[in-house]
Amino acid sequence: MIRQAQRRRHGFTLIELLVVIAIIAILIALLLPAVQQAREAARRASCRNNLKQLGLAVHNYHDVHNCLPPAGLVSGMSATQPPTGKNYSWIVLILPQIDQGNLHRQFNFNTTVFNQTGNPQATRLAALVCPSDSGDGGPYISTHTSNRPFAKGNYAAFVTPIHTDMQRLFPGMLTANLQRFANVTDGVSNTWMLSEVRTRSHPQDQRGAWALPWTGTSQLAYDMHSLSTTNFIGNPASDVQSPNNQTSNLDMLYECPDAAGAQLARMPCNPASRGWLSAAPRSQHVGGVMAGYGDGRVGFVSDSIDKMLMGNLISINDGETVTPP
Numbered sequence: 001m002i003r004q005a006q007r008r009r010h011g012f013t014l015i016e017l018l019v020v021i022a023i024i025a026i027l028i029a030l031l032l033p034a035v036q037q038a039r040e041a042a043r044r045a046s047c048r049n050n051l052k053q054l055g056l057a058v059h060n061y062h063d064v065h066n067c068l069p070p071a072g073l074v075s076g077m078s079a080t081q082p083p084t085g086k087n088y089s090w091i092v093l094i095l096p097q098i099d100q101g102n103l104h105r106q107f108n109f110n111t112t113v114f115n116q117t118g119n120p121q122a123t124r125l126a127a128l129v130c131p132s133d134s135g136d137g138g139p140y141i142s143t144h145t146s147n148r149p150f151a152k153g154n155y156a157a158f159v160t161p162i163h164t165d166m167q168r169l170f171p172g173m174l175t176a177n178l179q180r181f182a183n184v185t186d187g188v189s190n191t192w193m194l195s196e197v198r199t200r201s202h203p204q205d206q207r208g209a210w211a212l213p214w215t216g217t218s219q220l221a222y223d224m225h226s227l228s229t230t231n232f233i234g235n236p237a238s239d240v241q242s243p244n245n246q247t248s249n250l251d252m253l254y255e256c257p258d259a260a261g262a263q264l265a266r267m268p269c270n271p272a273s274r275g276w277l278s279a280a281p282r283s284q285h286v287g288g289v290m291a292g293y294g295d296g297r298v299g300f301v302s303d304s305i306d307k308m309l310m311g312n313l314i315s316i317n318d319g320e321t322v323t324p325p
Contacts, residue, residue: 029195043131044285046152050127051194051292054155057097058174058193059296061202062181069093071157071174072213077165077275082144082254083176087113089218090157090174091128091210098127114146115210121150121211127154128210129198132284134233138201140209140217143191144254152199152208155292156220156281158192161232161314163276164214164221170232172221172314173294176213181294184316188294192301192313195243195281196289198267200225204257207279215272216253216279223249223278224311232318234311241280242310243303251279293324301325 058276061069069090074083095104099275106120107113113121122139139149157174160167167175173184184191197216199208209217223241224234239249248267256262256269267282281301283289288302301310305325312320 009216012053013105025194044290046101047130047283047290048198048283048298050130051155051290051298052294052296053098053127054094054194055159055294055296055298056294057094063096064097067178067180068174070178071159071167071176071219072205074176074213077167077176079163079165080109086111087213089211089213091153091155091218092121099108100125100127114148116132116148119149121148124151125153125210128155130154130283130290133198138203138207140212141203142206142255144206144289146210150209150211150217152198153210154283155210156197156216156218156279157193157194158314159219159221159222161222161234161311161318162226163223163278163279164219166254167219167221170175170226171316173316179316182293186312186316186318186321188312189297190321191294191316191325192291192310193294194267194292195301196283196285197266197279198282198284200262200265200267202261204255205262205269206253207251207269208254214254215277216251220281222311222314223276224307228233232315234308234315234318236308236311238307240311242307243281243301244283245280252277253279275283291324299324 064175071090073086073088075085076258077083133154139150139151149273158171158172159175160172162170173191197208207216224238227235228235239247251269252272252275253269254272255270288300291299291301312322
């Protein structure tokens with residue numbers, strides 16, 4: 001009997017078990033933020049590398065073709081309708097430079113991007129996806145695309161400091177016109193060329209559709225109104241498309257399905273019939289977005305960047321040589 005009582009004393013009481021569980025829970029709670037921070041740091045590093053590779057691909061394209069890739073193979077551009085023409089984005093054009101030559105050869109450039117056998121434009125590419133983005137990358141399908149699916153990614157080019165439909169007049173680094181690095185008179189190291197976009201799983205939300213040369217798909221615009229008709233001189237009082245913008249200046253798109261859901265996702269938008277075309281760079285990184293500059297460097301831009309500085313960084317020829325953040 002004595003031995004049995006001694007054996008029973010070696011077991012855990014309920015209170016002791018609860019204390020151990022509580023200690024384990026506290027340790028997990030302490031470790032979880034550190035684990036999450038480490039994961040986000042890895043995701044951010046991957047996103048940075050993707051932008052770096054895209055910037056290098058643009059340089060390689062310039063080496064091969066003696067010009068920068070056009071922002072899109074388009075003709076007419078309208079604030080309320082998708083541009084006419086073949087509608088290929090700059091990303092389609094640089095596929096060979098990001099080791100996607102086989103995919104590039106699947107496109108038939110004799111016809112529009114909406115008339116492709118096998119739907120190569122529906123291919124989801126890891127090189128175009130930021131791991132921090134919460135969108136599931138489901139394709140964009142719309143009457144605007146002849147009901148063809150378009151895969152989504154997370155990177156776009158700044159084509160103008162104003163509206164995407166004004167990129168020929170007030171150019172960013174990539175525009176519908178053919179440009180060379182020599183046209184970037186403010187200096188390629190001082191020019192913000194690429195950035196991030198977020199995606200939604202909604203099939204009619206165009207943002208991130210990488211093969212399309214539209215606002216919010218593969219193109220971004222800042223919407224800082226110019227004080228000049230011949231050269232970009234920004235208006236610092238403008239309500240602009242700063243990183244992760246949440247002001248009344250919403251992303252102006254060809255379609256804005258479920259506007260309330262977009263607002264809750266912190267990706268507010270409006271259909272283009274209500275205004276001109278512009279969209280903000282967006283990411284799930286805390287406090288800002290990744291920026292790819294014309295010299296291939298990648299940096300981080302805060303949501304609170306000075307408005308005038310950002311406009312100067314996007315413009316290629318405003319005469320302002322500014323230092324990137």
